[in-house]
Amino acid sequence: MTDNLQAVKAVDSEVYDIICAEEARQHDVVRLIASENYASRAVMEATGSVFTNKYSEGYPGRRYYQGQEFTDRIEVLATDRAKALFGCEHANIQPYSGSPANLAVYYALAELGDPVLGMGLPSGGHLTHGWKVSFSGRFYDAHHYGLDRESERIDFAQVQRLAREVKPRFIICGASAYPRLIDFERFAEIAQEVGAKLVADIAHIAGLVAGGVHPSPFPVADVVTTTTHKTLRGPRGGLIMCKKELAKDIDRAVFPALQGGPHMNQVAAAAIAFHEAMQPAFKTYAAQIVANAGAMADAFLEQGFRLVTGGTENHLLLVDLTPQGIGGKPVAQALERAGIVCNSNSIPFDTRGPFDPSGIRIGTAAVTTRGMKEAEMGRIVSWFARTVAALDDEAALDTIRAEVNEMCQDFLVP
Numbered sequence: 001m002t003d004n005l006q007a008v009k010a011v012d013s014e015v016y017d018i019i020c021a022e023e024a025r026q027h028d029v030v031r032l033i034a035s036e037n038y039a040s041r042a043v044m045e046a047t048g049s050v051f052t053n054k055y056s057e058g059y060p061g062r063r064y065y066q067g068q069e070f071t072d073r074i075e076v077l078a079t080d081r082a083k084a085l086f087g088c089e090h091a092n093i094q095p096y097s098g099s100p101a102n103l104a105v106y107y108a109l110a111e112l113g114d115p116v117l118g119m120g121l122p123s124g125g126h127l128t129h130g131w132k133v134s135f136s137g138r139f140y141d142a143h144h145y146g147l148d149r150e151s152e153r154i155d156f157a158q159v160q161r162l163a164r165e166v167k168p169r170f171i172i173c174g175a176s177a178y179p180r181l182i183d184f185e186r187f188a189e190i191a192q193e194v195g196a197k198l199v200a201d202i203a204h205i206a207g208l209v210a211g212g213v214h215p216s217p218f219p220v221a222d223v224v225t226t227t228t229h230k231t232l233r234g235p236r237g238g239l240i241m242c243k244k245e246l247a248k249d250i251d252r253a254v255f256p257a258l259q260g261g262p263h264m265n266q267v268a269a270a271a272i273a274f275h276e277a278m279q280p281a282f283k284t285y286a287a288q289i290v291a292n293a294g295a296m297a298d299a300f301l302e303q304g305f306r307l308v309t310g311g312t313e314n315h316l317l318l319v320d321l322t323p324q325g326i327g328g329k330p331v332a333q334a335l336e337r338a339g340i341v342c343n344s345n346s347i348p349f350d351t352r353g354p355f356d357p358s359g360i361r362i363g364t365a366a367v368t369t370r371g372m373k374e375a376e377m378g379r380i381v382s383w384f385a386r387t388v389a390a391l392d393d394e395a396a397l398d399t400i401r402a403e404v405n406e407m408c409q410d411f412l413v414p
């Protein structure tokens with residue numbers, strides 16, 4: 001498998017062995033962590049390319065050091081492709097990852113202590129949307145909207161009430177654990193009414209937006225942030241897109257306010273990922289992600305499980321294990337033993353604590369990249385059900401693991 005790491009092997013067999021073991025793990029298990037994927041070989045090669053050797057503080061044509069002929073070319077190419085792919089006026093590809101991208105937006109759009117409004121972590125929001133243990137909750141006057149108890153969908157009446165009350169500099173929408181479409185227009189109307197900017201964080205769904213199976217936040221959002229490594233399937237990294245009039249503020253926030261030299265190896269790899277996302281095959285992949293999630297939802301409901309919101313419209317599902325009377329953690333641990341890797345997750349209005357939540361979050365991006373389809377989703381859900389019924393039966397879990405492993409041999413990883 002790892003035929004391209006001969007230098008690593010020669011220099012450091014200890015690291016080589018660990019990388020090979022991780023590669024085998026990624027091959028032999030069913031990976032359902034909703035934020036993960038398999039990047040292409042091309043993306044991984046570019047990530048490991050000579051651009052890792054270059055310092056390029058500044059922006060194309062405005063750098064601090066010499067020797068920027070090719071860093072300028074690669075950054076212009078990457079940002080032009082991002083703009084074409086998402087249909088936006090300005091793109092900044094330098095954020096090291098999704099959280100630094102969001103930090104830059106706070107820096108650009110608000111002063112310390114200013115009011116901001118984001119989705120609460122227990123409702124599916126991200127730490128950087130104002131949660132108290134993050135910089136965003138610590139240094140800003142962060143307020144949170146959540147979900148409607150009945151529908152488990154975003155409570156727009158609450159969003160509007162809080163927006164009027166709090167008068168936030170910006171409203172941030174987008175989530176890490178929300179199985180439904182985000183209504184960007186509805187958020188934009190509320191933001192406009194109270195004179196707030198709208199920030200859409202599409203970290204999880206960027207690949208679905210690029211693939212045309214989730215509505216785009218453009219043109220209604222003022223700023224859009226994303227990671228490049230989740231459904232978008234690029235290298236680990238961040239991206240900020242915005243309207244022209246905010247371009248200067250965003251660029252200054254990323255550099256020099258928050259970061260030094262950009263990671264040009266990561267930028268080169270992101271350029272490739274954007275190119276891949278513009279191909280017809282990517283649309284097929286994005287549509288299959290959603291079809292696979294839908295097939296899984298059907299299978300879960302058939303097996304008697306409860307899903308948050310009753311189903312899914314994107315790449316992820318939240319299984320509520322409350323009816324089974326067990327927590328998500330022991331189930332996630334048993335699933336790992338059985339070769340199915342996912343994470344326990346809070347469900348809306350969870351009555352268990354955040355370290356012992358009631359749900360399991362599942363995403364279909366990685367298995368879709370491997371070429372798995374509806375039939376495999378059915379098999380995965382039946383293994384899930386068998387695992388839940390055999391939590392402490394190690395022999396049963398090992399039997400499932402052997403079956404999982406056998407299926408995985410039929411599906412290539414990049």
Ligand SMILES: *Cc1c(COP(=O)(O)O)cnc(C)c1O
Pocket residue numbers: 035097098099100102125126128174175176201202203204227237
């Ligand atoms: C993953 C995620 C991020 C942060 O990305 P990192 O690259 O892990 O820093 C930000 N926002 C949302 C909604 C996410 O899901």
